[in-house]
Amino acid sequence: MVSDEISARILKARLAFANLRHLWRRRDIRLSIKGRVYCAAVRSVLLYGSETWPLRVEDTRKLLVFDHRCLGNIAGVC
Structure with missing residues (x-):
């Protein structure tokens, strides 16, 4: 089912995002680089x-x- 596959993709993307947490928290890296x-x-x-x-x-x-939650987290909004 497509909803199950989407949930699985979100879980994998969440893990990828969490593995880069050290990068998102750094203040010396520009926001444009973090976006890329x-x-x-x-x-x-x-x-x-x-x-x-x-x-x-x-x-x-x-x-x-x-x-949007990931992007807000990167920008420091949420």
Whole structure:
């Protein structure tokens, strides 16, 4: 089922994000560099295989919530 696969991808992306926690906390690295690392290392894990998913509104919302929470965490907003 697609929802199960999306949940699995979110879990894997969460692990990738957590493994880079030391990078997100550093103040001497520019936010633009952190964003590029996030897109390459976390977002690619999150969206791997998504071209074949028949997405529903709830699925899209789950992916966006995870994405926005990570970006907010990187920016120090939340």
